[in-house]
Amino acid sequence: MATVIIPTPLRKFTNNTARLETKASNIHETVEELTLNFPDLKKHLLDDKGRIRSFINIFVGNDDIRNLQQENTTVQDGTIISIIPAIAGGISIKK
Amino acid sequence: MSYDNIQFSKEELARYNRHIIIPEFGLDAQKKLKQSKVLVIGSGGLGSPVLLYLAAAGVGTIGIVDFDVVDDSNLQRQVLFGIQEIGKPKVEAAKRRLESLNPHVKLNIYNTHLNSQNALDIIKDYDVIADGTDNFPTRYLVNDASVLLKKPNIYASIFQFEGQVSVFNYTDKNGKLGPNYRDLYPTPPPPGLVPSCAEGGVLGVLPGIIGSLQALEVIKVITGVGETLSGRFVIFDALNFESRTFNISRREDNPINGINPTITELIDYEQFCGMKAVEEKPVKKISVRELYDWQVKGEKFQLIDVREPHEYEIVNIGAELIPLGSVADDEGKIRRDIPVVVHCKVGGRSAKAIRLLEEKFGFENLYNLEGGILAYIDQVEPALTKY
Numbered sequence: 001m002a003t004v005i006i007p008t009p010l011r012k013f014t015n016n017t018a019r020l021e022t023k024a025s026n027i028h029e030t031v032e033e034l035t036l037n038f039p040d041l042k043k044h045l046l047d048d049k050g051r052i053r054s055f056i057n058i059f060v061g062n063d064d065i066r067n068l069q070q071e072n073t074t075v076q077d078g079t080i081i082s083i084i085p086a087i088a089g090g091i092s093i094k095k
Numbered sequence: 096m097s098y099d100n101i102q103f104s105k106e107e108l109a110r111y112n113r114h115i116i117i118p119e120f121g122l123d124a125q126k127k128l129k130q131s132k133v134l135v136i137g138s139g140g141l142g143s144p145v146l147l148y149l150a151a152a153g154v155g156t157i158g159i160v161d162f163d164v165v166d167d168s169n170l171q172r173q174v175l176f177g178i179q180e181i182g183k184p185k186v187e188a189a190k191r192r193l194e195s196l197n198p199h200v201k202l203n204i205y206n207t208h209l210n211s212q213n214a215l216d217i218i219k220d221y222d223v224i225a226d227g228t229d230n231f232p233t234r235y236l237v238n239d240a241s242v243l244l245k246k247p248n249i250y251a252s253i254f255q256f257e258g259q260v261s262v263f264n265y266t267d268k269n270g271k272l273g274p275n276y277r278d279l280y281p282t283p284p285p286p287g288l289v290p291s292c293a294e295g296g297v298l299g300v301l302p303g304i305i306g307s308l309q310a311l312e313v314i315k316v317i318t319g320v321g322e323t324l325s326g327r328f329v330i331f332d333a334l335n336f337e338s339r340t341f342n343i344s345r346r347e348d349n350p351i352n353g354i355n356p357t358i359t360e361l362i363d364y365e366q367f368c369g370m371k372a373v374e375e376k377p378v379k380k381i382s383v384r385e386l387y388d389w390q391v392k393g394e395k396f397q398l399i400d401v402r403e404p405h406e407y408e409i410v411n412i413g414a415e416l417i418p419l420g421s422v423a424d425d426e427g428k429i430r431r432d433i434p435v436v437v438h439c440k441v442g443g444r445s446a447k448a449i450r451l452l453e454e455k456f457g458f459e460n461l462y463n464l465e466g467g468i469l470a471y472i473d474q475v476e477p478a479l480t481k482y
Contacts, residue, residue, distance in 0.1 A: 005339075008257040008332070012420075018335070055284040059341045067344060082339060084330060086280040087254040088231050 002079040004030060009085055013040040022081075027058060028071040030081060045083070055086040101126040107199055111153050124318035125153060129199075131317045132156040134221035136209055136237055138189045139163070140302030141227030141251050141309060143175040148310035149225075150193040150200045154317070157193070158203040158221055161185040168482070172299035209233060211361040214240040225249045225313050227306065231283040232364035238263065238276035239361055242351050247316050247325075250276060251309040253297055256333040258305035261343070262312050265325035272352075273325035274345045281350065283368045301333050378449040381436055381462040383474045389436075396434040400468070401448045406440065410480045412471055414438060422448045426456050438464035438471070440482075 001021045006014050014020065015038075024030040031052065035042040047053050058065045059082040065073045075081060103125070108115070111125050133154050135142050138161040149157055165173070165180040165188055180188035186204035193202055205217055209228075218224060218240050226237045226248055234252075241248035247265040251258065263275040308329070315321045331338045351358045389396055400407060400414035407416045417425045419439070429435055429452065437445040445463050452458040464471065472479045 007330075008255045008334075053284070054282045055280050057279060057341075059339075062340065062342050064341065064343060066346070067342075082330070082341070084259075084328075084341070086231070086284060087252045087257070087259060088229055088234060 001077060002030070002075040002081055004034065004081045004083065007083055007085055009087060010041060010044055010083065013044065014038050022075075025074060026071065027060065027065055027073045027075065027081070030075060031058075031071070044085070057084045058082070059084065098123075098126040098130040101129050103129070104199075107153070110197070110199070114152070120318070120320055124320050127318045128153045128314065129155040131223065132158070132221045133223045133225060133313055133317070134158040134160065134218060135225045135227065136160045136233070137227040137229060138173075138175060138185045139169065139227065139229065140172040140253065140297065140299075141306040142189075142225075143173045144303050144306035145225050145227060145251075145310045145313070146175060146189055146193060147196065148307060149313060150197045150202075152310075152314055153197065154200060154313075156201045156203065156221075158205065158217070159186050159189050160205040160207065160209050160217060161189075162206060162208045172297065172302050174303065209236060211236060211363060214361060215244060218244055218246060221246065223247050223249065223313055223316055225251075225309055227251060227302075227309065231368045234276060235283060235367060236361065236364045239351055239358060242275050242277075243360070248275065249309050249312045249316065251305045253301050253305050255296055256298055256301060258301055258308075258331045258333075259328065260305060260308045260312065260324060260331075261328045262316060262323045262325040265316060265323055267323075267325060268319070272345070274343050275349070275352070277349050277351055278346045279328065279343055281346075281348070285369045298333060304333070305331065378446050378453070378463045379461065380465050382465050383470045386436055386464060386471070387475050394434075396436055397430045399429060399435060399437045399448075400439070401437060401444050402439050402468075406482070409482050410468065410472070412438075412468060412476070412479075419444045419448050422451060423455060426452060426458075429458065429461075431458065431460060434460050434462060436462045436464055439467050441467040441469055 001023060004020045004022055006018055011018060022030050022033055024033050031045060035045060045052060045056055060068060060073050060075060060079060114120050114125050115122050131154055133149055135145050138146060138159050163185050165176045165183055165185055167181050170176060175189050175192050184206050186206045190202050190204050214236055224237060224241050224246050228234060238248060241264050248263040250263050251260045265273045312324050315323045326343060328341045328343045329338060347354045350356060398414040400411060400416050401419045401422060403418050417428060437449055439445040442463060442465055449461045449463055452461060469481060472481055
């Protein structure tokens with residue numbers, strides 16, 4: 001089983017679960033499984049064409065899947081998959 | 096850049112003694128700090144520790160950009176300010192605080208919005224940029240301006256319990272240029288998809304931690320001591336005290352400095368981040384005064400609050416609670432036969448809710464309460480709790 005770490009801003013779509021186990025063998029399957037189990041996550045992870053959104057980065061271990069085999073990047077037992085969205089930080093109630 | 100002619104007074108040598116006696120740091124690194132000019136963009140949660148530590152450390156010239164005034168809700172994390180500064184411009188309050196901390200630092204303040212018109216002019220005089228802003232348009236603006244002007248950009252960002260830090264656009268000792276923000280996130284999220292801190296909140300000590308890491312990287316970039324975070328991206332999760340470090344690299348399709356750059360000058364970042372498109376679709380509005388009139392006259396209308404339950408618990412004005420996230424599911428609870436006033440904290444989420452209800456379910460009777468519950472408290476019920 002690989003582990004997916006869900007970032008804070010997306011945890012409200014995973015019943016506040018920070019870590020999820022997956023039997024998926026690559027990133028494509030991982031994302032498919034996540035969006036199937038948590039349908040609300042889908043629009044945050046994938047665009048209209050089903051591609052991973054450009055403000056979402058997925059890392060396998062320490063590396064960006066864009067520098068590996070993109071969504072075909074394989075995951076193994078014990079692999080840590082991190083989903084890292086862009087966050088803007090700070091506070092501004094004027095926005 | 097030569098720093099040989101940098102001199103220190105007796106007071107300065109005493110002040111920086113704990114730096115100077117570190118063998119790897121020494122007088123050389125201290126001279127580089129004094130020689131350097133750092134621009135800190137945003138003097139809020141992240142800017143506070145960055146400014147305090149950079150001024151204390153002896154950075155020679157510090158520029159501060161912020162358009163905001165100190166608000167009492169800032170003091171939970173913006174440790175530069177005290178209650179006597181509420182209502183005053185942040186840059187001026189910051190300058191006073193930093194002058195009393197270290198009179199040997201030259202401070203330049205810019206009480207303005209950083210925008211495409213002024214960014215290059217302000218940034219060009221500095222060696223290093225520290226970006227502690229709170230919104231995507233300014234993030235991309237600072238990134239692009241730093242790349243165009245070839246300045247290292249020390250990046251930090253926070254949300255609730257999580258922080259991110261990296262060093263962008265840094266040229267290492269071998270002349271190799273590292274990645275920038277657009278290598279990591281080529282385009283921003285559309286508005287509304289990622290909650291802002293005003294909606295999501297932030298634990299006050301988190302910007303203290305992350306801003307201190309940012310100050311550390313600024314000092315390393317200036318002095319050349321140690322290994323900077325260029326090419327690495329650090330995530331810190333305060334809840335489980337875990338940090339993870341990811342490798343990042345330059346991308347050929349980076350629109351500002353990839354193989355075929357399409358951005359050669361600063362663009363309209365509000366538009367780029369989709370903010371203007373949203374603004375162009377206005378929703379019907381109602382002022383606090385009009386709402387109060389309706390209430391006094393006993394007009395028939397429905398009042399809906401789209402904030403989160405914990406906010407409702409802090410303060411409410413008797414509206415029906417339907418949080419933004421469940422508006423679509425609960426649209427059946429919203430009346431169509433009488434006017435419906437929708438409110439949130441300041442008016443952003445309620446506008447989103449109205450647009451969604453109009454577009455998806457064809458509502459035509461929804462009014463956005465201008466200024467939200469905060470404006471209502473100010474103008475109608477000042478005794479209620481503001482947050």
